[in-house]
Amino acid sequence: MKDLWQPVAKHLLFPLHSRWEDNGVPAHLRELEATQFLPPHEVQELQFRRLRALLQHANDNCPFYRSRFAACGFNPLRLHDLDDLAIVPPLTKEDIRLHALDMRARNLPADRILDDKTGGSTGQPLHFFLDRARFFSRIAAAHRHDRWTGWDIGHKAAYLWGARRDIARKDSLAYRLRTGLLERTLVLDTSNISVKDLAGFRARLLRFRPVIYVAYANSIHLYAKYLVDAGIRSYHRPRAIITSAEFLDPERRQFIEKVFECRVFDRYGSRETGIIASECDRHAGLHHCAEALLLEVARQGLRVQPGEQGRILVTDLLNVGMPFIRYDIGDVGEPTQQACACGRGLPLLKMTGGRVTDFLVTTEGRVISGASLTIYLIANAPGVAQAQLVQQRSDEIIVKIVPAPDFGERTRDFFAREMPRFFGSKVRYELVCVEQIPAEASGKRRFSISSVDPADIF
Numbered sequence: 001m002k003d004l005w006q007p008v009a010k011h012l013l014f015p016l017h018s019r020w021e022d023n024g025v026p027a028h029l030r031e032l033e034a035t036q037f038l039p040p041h042e043v044q045e046l047q048f049r050r051l052r053a054l055l056q057h058a059n060d061n062c063p064f065y066r067s068r069f070a071a072c073g074f075n076p077l078r079l080h081d082l083d084d085l086a087i088v089p090p091l092t093k094e095d096i097r098l099h100a101l102d103m104r105a106r107n108l109p110a111d112r113i114l115d116d117k118t119g120g121s122t123g124q125p126l127h128f129f130l131d132r133a134r135f136f137s138r139i140a141a142a143h144r145h146d147r148w149t150g151w152d153i154g155h156k157a158a159y160l161w162g163a164r165r166d167i168a169r170k171d172s173l174a175y176r177l178r179t180g181l182l183e184r185t186l187v188l189d190t191s192n193i194s195v196k197d198l199a200g201f202r203a204r205l206l207r208f209r210p211v212i213y214v215a216y217a218n219s220i221h222l223y224a225k226y227l228v229d230a231g232i233r234s235y236h237r238p239r240a241i242i243t244s245a246e247f248l249d250p251e252r253r254q255f256i257e258k259v260f261e262c263r264v265f266d267r268y269g270s271r272e273t274g275i276i277a278s279e280c281d282r283h284a285g286l287h288h289c290a291e292a293l294l295l296e297v298a299r300q301g302l303r304v305q306p307g308e309q310g311r312i313l314v315t316d317l318l319n320v321g322m323p324f325i326r327y328d329i330g331d332v333g334e335p336t337q338q339a340c341a342c343g344r345g346l347p348l349l350k351m352t353g354g355r356v357t358d359f360l361v362t363t364e365g366r367v368i369s370g371a372s373l374t375i376y377l378i379a380n381a382p383g384v385a386q387a388q389l390v391q392q393r394s395d396e397i398i399v400k401i402v403p404a405p406d407f408g409e410r411t412r413d414f415f416a417r418e419m420p421r422f423f424g425s426k427v428r429y430e431l432v433c434v435e436q437i438p439a440e441a442s443g444k445r446r447f448s449i450s451s452v453d454p455a456d457i458f
Contacts (some may be wrong), residue, residue: 003092003154003155003185004287005154005181006152006154006155007154007297008154009153009154009182009184010152010153010154011278011402012014012297013154013181013182014026014153014154014182015338016163017178017182023136023139024133024136024137024140025136025137025139025140025143026140028136028137028139028140028141029140029144030092031285032140032141032150032291033139033144033242034143035291036144036287036291036344036345036346037344037345038345038413038423039345040157040290040345040347043290043291043345043346043347045288046291047290047291047294047317048081048082049162050180050291050317050318050334051079051085051294051315051317052076052079052370054179054315054317054318054320054323054325054354055076055079055325056076056077056334057105057323058076058323058325058427059076059322060106060107061105061106061107061108062102062103062104062105062106062322063102063106064086064095064099064102064103065103065323065325067102068088068089069088071078072087072088072089073087074087074088077442082294082296082303083303084300085296085326086298086302086303086325086418089301089312089324089326090191090298090301090311090326090327090328091325091326091327091328092328092370093126093323093328093330096126096127097126097127100127100128100322102320103129103323104129104321104322105131105320105322105323108131108320108321110150111132112131112132112133112321113127113129113130113131113132113321113322114129114131114132114135114321115127115129116128116129116130116271117271117379118221118270118271118272118374120323124395125374125375125378126272128272128322128324129321129322130319130321130322131319131320131321131322132220132321132322133318133320134316134318134319134320136362137292137318138275138292139291141274141275141289142274142275145278145289145301146212146214146242148220148278148279148280148281149212149239149240149242149263149265149281150211150212150239150240150263150281151211151212151239151240154182154184155184155210155211155212156185156186156208156209156211157183157184157185157186157210157211157212157213157214158182158186158205158208158212158213158214158238159185159186159187159188159213159214159215160186160188160190160213160214160215160216160219160220160223161187161188161189161190161191161214161215161216161219161245162189162191162216162218162219162245162369162371162372164191171197173423174414183356186204186205186208186210188201188204188205188215190215190219190222190223190369191368191369191371191372191376192366192367192368192369192372192422193222193363193366194365194366194367195226198222198223198226201223201230202227202235202236205235205236206234206235206236206280208236209236210236210238211238211239211240212238212239212240212241212242213238213240213241213242214241214242214244215242215243215244215262216243216244216245216246216369216371217240217243217244217245217246217247217248217252217266218358218359218369219369220241220243220256221252221255221256222359222367222454222455223308224255224259224260225255225258225455226455227259228259229455237260237261237262238260238262239262240262240263240264240265241256241257241260241262241263241264241265242264242265242266242267243256243264243265243266243267244266244267244268244269246371247351248266252302253266263281263283265279265280265283266278266279266351267279267286267288268286268331268349268351270314270329272316272324272327272329273293273314273316273324273327273329274289274292274293274316275289275321276288276293276295276312276314276349277289277295277331277349277351280340280342280344282340282341282342282343284338284340284341284342284348285336285338285340285348285350286348286349286350286351287340287344287346287347287348287349287350288347288348288349289346290346290347292315292316292317292318293314293315293316293317293405294314295312295313295314295333295335295347295349296312296313296315296326297309297310297311297312297313297333297334297349298311298313299311300309301326303335304335305335306334306335306336306337307334307336308334308335308336309332309333309334309352310332310333311328311330311331311332312328312329312331312332312333312349313327313328313329314326314327314329331351332351332352333349333350333351333352334349334350334351334352335347335349335350336348336349336350358446358448358449358450359392359448359450359454360373360389360397360423360448360450360452361391361394361450361452361454362394362422362423362424362427363394363395363423363424363425363426366424367421367454368422370389370446370447370448371447373389373422373447373448374447376422377418377422378447379419380414381411381414381418382395382404382406382407382410382411383402383403383404383405383406383407383408383410383411383415384404384407384411385401385402385403385404386401386402386436386437387399387400387402387437387447388400388437388446388447388448388449389447389449390448390449390450391448391449391450391451391452392450392451392452393451393452394452395427395428396427396428396429397419397423397427397428397429397430398429398430398432399415399419399429399430399431399432400432400434400437401432401433401434401436402433402434402435402436403433407433410433412431415429415431
């Protein structure tokens, strides 16, 4: 059935709302739609111009970078190619935790700076800043990448999402009008789910009939497995599915595509940097969002050759509010010189590791996403620098903690109060202090590790 409202939302409401909000999203989107088809060398030239401007800005206006550049002998004015950047040490999450205020640009007024925080999929919450213009250019980038799936502005979309802060509804009339008439989204909270919830998802999706699903990779896999295991044949099948937030292995991709009879478009991003890379309809790899981000795949700070694996370093070329320069995001990838048949000049990235955030189960037979727990449990726990939850039985959880200086009785009281709230009154847990949380071969320090298959409890 033809969607008569979609062109109204796209051609009338979208430009009117953007003008009212003065957000610049349509202009950003037009630029991105054009630059994606530039030849690779022109994309590189655009990146380099923006990189030089960012480095000079950081040196002039951010005390942290002024000190860092001076300490390693780096002069932004003498940047001739990307190899010159290798002298700058990668930015770590610990750097941000310790020096976020000194990374913030001094020349921008407070009303242009937004503050945000990650839940920390590795168990390490992180507070950071970005400027208002970058916030809206990220929205434009999301629109650009979503359109590669066949979705367009005004089409319906369903989110099977595990981070409640991203999907929390507001009570204002303006919010309800925007989400109902312009964004046209259905939000399904997968942070804490049961069989009843999954049955409710099916009913709501059949009524709403969205064009695409945007989902945590583990969440959509769990929903697909529920449909198959329950023998359900009547359920909504979207035009495409975007998976994000967690690493998508080939077996799960194949299973999801078979169940929903559509293609999966994998996506890689972070709250700190926005969308980093996405698949187009050729599925030959993930295209960098290269106009806004510079990606390096490196070992010991030096770029690897195509076909080699290394840690992904991200430089946000447009966040002047708090520059992220050579940010070690904690994931592993592989650069490639392969050209995509789609004709886009945006370089390709092959993901060889990433977030693998297991679900945990409760004594009441519910399933909780690890990504949700990072935000609503660990991020609020006093005295915790880093944490990992390990579950081998549904009623037993080991909480490994790297203590912060204020670790103590308040920490123990917090877990005594919150663990039953999240996992049920019958849960048994143990706090174990450790010096560090070892990294996986993928480069990530997994926040949650479970030996209990969540599908088993269904």
